[in-house]
Amino acid sequence: MSITPAAARSVSNHPPVRPGLGVSTTGTSSSSGLLTPARGAKRRRPTEFLLPDGRKVLVALPQDAEVLKTKYKFGSHAHGRHEQDEGTQVEVVVHGSAEHRQYLHLTKAHHESRKHALREKLGEHVHVLDELMSVSSQLGDITNQIQKVAQQVDRSVTSLKTNFSKFGYDAQLRTYADDDDIPVETGLYGNGSGNDTPSPGDGKEVSRRSSFTFGGSRSGTGTGTAFGEDDDYGGRDGGDTMKLFRRPVVKQYFHRGLLWRASEETQVMSFELFFDLLYVGILAVNGDHAAEEYNGHELLRFVVTFIMSWQIWSGVTQLISWFETNDVLQRVQVLFLIACLLGQTTNMLQAFHEAHDTYTQLVAFYVAGRLFMAAYYGLTAFLVPLVKGPMMAQIIHTVAGVAFWMGSTAVEMPNRLILIFIAIVIDLFGSMVHVAMFRYGRSHDSKLAVRFANMFEFYPAINIEHKVERTNAFVTLVLGYSVVALIFQNASKMGFNAFLGKAILGLVQGFVFNWLYFEVDGSNLQTHAIRRSPNTAFIWQHAHLSFVMAYILAAAALSKMVVATDCANAPLEALTEFYQHRSDEEVHLGLRLYYCIGLGIALFSMGLISFSHEHRTPRGACRLPKWVRLLNRSAVCVVLFCLPAADPHHLNSLHLIAITTCLSVWVLLFETYAKACKTESFISFGAADDGKGGNNGKGCYTAQCTKKELDEAMKRVNEKKAGVDDGGEGGGGGGGEGGGNETEEVIEVVQGKELSKGEKTAVVDCQ
Structure with a gap:
């Protein structure tokens, strides 16, 4: 059973560390003042400010500083916005260095002296300046809050690509890209004391700034405005490799009432599609045999065996949705579960047959698959201690159902059905118990609730787009079987x-x-x-x-x-x-x-x-x-x-x-x-409906282009229009007529989106 943001009570807006591996820090350390990002992770973009003498200062990390110094030594610019400042001298400094602090203090002193000079110049009207500064400060605070909310929505919706618009926005959802919400001087729980900050090596690493990487997809943002997010200053961004074993990484989880997840889209793996191929045979074997013997006994066999195969499929989907490993061992695990499901399928039809009863073999393969998943939960609890509580709950839930399945093999029909139905209820609805414990711990203040809250402080969540995609694929198989x-x-x-x-x-x-x-x-x-x-x-x-x-x-x-x-x-x-x-x-x-x-x-x-x-x-x-x-x-x-x-x-x-x-x-x-x-009308003769049955027969199109390309296109349109007007006024019959035909083919831009300061592209609607 999946947990939604409505299941958790919002307590803090500070994002915690992501459980498991894949956490690389770019905060400060005791030795060098900076930690090196993990290989392949996006690094912090340089920040910039101006000195009193007009020089531009770029503040970068140590691994980027040398590259930038070399680049600006020859007068090149790393971003298009600097092309307008060809005469500006650029200084590159390392973040946190003595030179960096010196420039900051120098700039601060310069602006304080300017402020003092202005106050003396105003004289008796200085109160107007004070009032203006107060109003500006309040306006700035409100503007920052509005921008923060807008940025959060942008990251949580736009950064999640089209998935988010399909599944809905929730104010309690955060992505790992929201590192502007991370307090600079707080620990894991944001209390500033540092007592709750986990120590390195215990699976709870945390820093002042974090970049999260997993499975070949990367996410993370930094502060600054000078460079694009996809720039790789050192040219060290290489391809992904598959390892024999990787420590599991929790893809998304609940913590303190908030759902934290990566901003990238989780795609269906190729071996998951291979896993679905077996269900083509399961549907054919189970369905065709049920239609050959249409009675209550066959219906019972169909329901029991199908629920067992459904549980294996759901378990594999949940494991892949919860954890990211993308290693060889993960594929071997899925292959083992496919083999268990294949063995289970070969014993379906005679499971309740009196002469050739294969029920024991059927249960044996099913129990092997379920216990294997329980062992994986135990290994994850050991490797990722932050989710130990939920993993132990999953183990108890799985083993409880397995016990009744194993007991049913020692009982004859019809008493066997009692244990079978109990096992099915546990497998299907047993997860509701620890979900209820999780929700109770977030909504009550009793001693028991506190224990539950500590046990399920980090709770893995279903990746919604992956779950929906897998379910859609399964439904497609079922609909395909009906056609075949x-x-x-x-x-x-x-x-x-x-x-x-x-x-x-x-x-x-x-x-x-x-x-x-x-x-x-x-x-x-x-x-x-x-x-x-x-x-x-x-x-x-x-x-x-x-x-x-x-x-x-x-x-x-x-x-x-x-x-x-x-x-x-x-x-x-x-x-x-x-x-x-x-x-x-x-x-x-x-x-x-x-x-x-x-x-x-x-x-x-x-x-x-x-x-x-x-x-x-x-x-x-x-x-x-x-x-x-x-x-x-x-x-x-x-x-x-x-x-x-x-x-x-x-x-x-x-x-x-x-x-x-x-x-x-x-x-x-x-x-x-x-x-x-x-x-609106049911019939539209235009490419885009204007609410009145069409758009006057004109087609509307949306295009995405760079600002430079948009400006050039508009310039060409204006030149063609000017040429047509000149031809018509000159009275050259052929030229004017030809120009008129050309005008009809010109695309007219009817709406363009204003570019913000950091945007590179524009989206325009054309007719």
Whole structure:
């Protein structure tokens, strides 16, 4: 279960050190006054100020100072802003050096003398100067606070790239790039005493300025304005290498009511996609076998075995989302878990068979995978002591479920089911216990709460974009299985028959569910369920499990109904021999229940997923509110639940598939209409809608370019316009006419974004 910022109480705005490795400091040390950044990390940009005699002083770190001195020795400039000061003499000094302090004191004395001279010059009107300085000071404080809030939003939203806009902003979220919030003279807890500052070597390193690196992606900012963030002064920024073993790094975590995470996008690893390939086989084996024996015993086997495989998948996703290692050992660990899952899959079908019971083998592979993950949690608790509490809680949760699974192998049916259901409840909902302990420790002041707060002071958090991406990939596999299951082979000369009609209807149905999940429920989010609250995160997580299981059962049943011969124009001879063996003359009640109840539960689960999100509303509001749309879905689910009760002689497989497809299309059409804006038309003839059905037929485009390129483009546009005007006035018929044609092809910039002092690019809208 994931934890959201709403689960923690905000206590401090000072960012803590990031647990684990990958922490490199650029603060001061007792020996040299500066610590060297980790290899590949972005270093602090030089700061600058002017001396009384007009010289410019650049303050840099020792490893950058020599490079800058060499660069300015030959009169070159490291940033475009210095091109306007070709005659300015540049002095490069080391941060914290005697020369640096001397220049600072000299500049301070100069400005104090200027202030004193101004006061003497004003004489009796000096009170006006004092009042002006007071107002300027207050205005400066307010301006700094506004800029700080704006910078925080910019880092927390813009720095998180497009992910953040998809999943929603939360004021309790911080990124490692927010090092302006780090107090210069405080320790880990920001109390200034230094008593809480961890000592080096105990996994709690901290400094006055920190740069965090992990897994080939880097983040970090420095103070100063002279240089761009991506400059590598020494030319030492090289490629990434893979090590045999790396100490785990916590990617994101909760601390003192705030969620801290890196600003970079976490991408899905290649071995995770390879891991998903095994689930293609699991879905096919489990689903097809469930459709062959449609009874309660087979349904029980399907639910138990699928939940076990889902737990392995969720565990691997959580480990990769929590920790960054990117080493050889991590890939070996995933390979071992894939092997355990493969062994588990080979024992699924006969798990509850009386003659050939493979339940013990099934549990053995599952327990091996779960205990392996528990061992990894223990190793992480040892290597990263800051998250020891959460890791120990995970171990207890895992071992408790394993104990019941192992005990179930020693008990015969049906008593075995009691231990199985207890183990499933522990595996699915056991994490709620330590999550509740974590939340209780953050919201109460009792002695027990203090102990919980100390135990879970640093709590790993789910990486939202990684979790969503992995879940989307899994749902895509499920939807893909439903499409593949529809395929049959025709053996007749006429390819148009009831079999093809049912397959096409099933294809439309799968397309509609894909549309609903990704384009209706999963798009245009204001706040994602994981970030919204712990309760909505819980609903989102477990609604996916019910959705996936129900839809697989429905898709498996649909594959049998497609080749059924209970309707007109469905001769058995039209199928190849393999599909003739799969065909039935009648669709039995069990298969109808699988299909209709499965679709109903899947649609209802998608409604829960939509309910857990907070969606954006268009300007002018939606045509119908969200609760009306969900009520419509619920009504359709009730109809689907009732369809199996119909007489099979009056409702054959073709009719049943047609009705369910029409109901699915109705839900999609209703959602599309209800989510549309009241004030906008459904039809637009322009490339960009202006709220009145188009933009007068003109296309609008957005482009990103440098300021220099924008100025040159505007200059060319003006020159062409001037040439056209001159041609028309001169009366040269051919020239003027040609110039007129050229004018129609000129792009007119209608809106440009003002560049701030540090920006290099502009975003413009053109028509």
